[in-house]
Amino acid sequence: MTELLTKTRTAAPVGRTAAPARTEEPAPAPRAARRRLGPGRAVPFGRLIGPVLVIALWWFASAIGYLDPRILSGPGTVLSTASDLVSSGRLQDNVLISLQRAGLGLFFGVTAGVVLAVAAGLSRTGEYLLDGPLQIKRAIPSLAMLPLLILWLGIGEQMKVTVIALGVAVNMYINTYASLTGIDSRYVELAEGLDLSRAQFIRKVVVPGSLPGFFVGLRLGVTASWLGLIVVEQINATSGIGYMMFQAQQYAQSDVIIVGLVAYGIFGFASDAAVRAVERKVLSWRRTLAG
Template identity: 75%
Template structure:
């Protein structure tokens, strides 16, 4: 019995066991709230190939936005145009140089001709944009929140989207004549379809979980629209609004060449009859400035309205 006990292997008690090696958590796994205040941040470790390198994380975004940097592209185009004109690579009878265009613009401003035509064009584009945006939003809400509205409206508007505004001119002239009403309606139709398509896509893209949450909270119809539909549809609406602004200027160029007595398009059409390329370029520059400024205004409003979003645009 004594020999059997002496042969039994001795087991060390748990208290005498060697403590397990403590693994220090990676700095990324430690929440910022649990780190001691004033503690020195541990540099992150990045694996490059088979080598462990200490350093900062690689930036994958586009970087911080620079104010007025969008003007770099237009300024570069003007610089190339100026250099080609100064080097006599451009025929002034086909494309006037920047100096001749600037001189013509000054003459048009002094005579008041440019301001008068510009005022009429802005009025037409503004009215068409206003009616088009209102119509597009109302149609998108009706089609996006109701199956009956979707069945009645979406197919018709998709067909209209495939028909260019220029193809509707003969029918609009037959129905509305050749006055200002026809011009505003043609512009509004182009704007409404663009706004509708983007707003409708944004509405139908809202996650159904938010709808179920609103139903579980027993929200009313107007509360649902204000707290779920409007925030969910705003990003698509602003995309449609930006495209709608562009569509209003494109439609303006078309309608101002149909029995118009004033407007930038009329001024350019008359200059074409007399081969005045400098006047045509002045009109194009005005259209470009209007489009750039209006897009910048919409971008500014979008950033303020969607300030809760964090996007690559900054």
């Protein structure tokens, strides 16, 4: 009886078509959050986190007595020594001389590297004449040429600046030349189709296309200038940060040596940051992972 009543209630009325059963559409699946593949948002002064952690670890190891002060002085001792060197004027005098050497070597090296890259990158004749010898020079470290340069130029400032300039010039040439020769040939064809002059072609195509490589070379060149400076100032030098460190080595003054290393590190970090800032300003039209 119950089954009959149920069938009667569910049956369609006579003379009417049964309405199709309503099917519920499945709910849309929740949209998955888009995965970020980039390095993330930049943090202001984030590059200082690493050096600060290193200094904190150094300070902690020194405080608990893990480091022997005769081998590696603690940060407190280094700060006290730096204060004494500044008050006596010894640190400033040596820093100014080192900055002068590094600056001159960087200037001559950048100028020579860019000129050679342009000559080799925009001319087949220049490429055939210059690229081979410069690639050979790249395989020969500048420091390996030090005995020959001392024989030619002596042990004065000219030799020191030349060693620094050679290291900078090779880095500038390699990166600028690679950037020049890597310019898309379609831009060259477009410039020819627009009948641009040589000067217009260089200004509108060559310069924008080579700037990324130029700045990479400049950053490497800045680093090369400090590396070369460290070496030449410890070879028959009478002034400079390297000379101050060499003198401290003879008297086992690790605190003075660390002051020199910190000075080199600060100048290297600051100069690289300055180049980065200029690069971001000049190449602001690019969208890169660096931000």
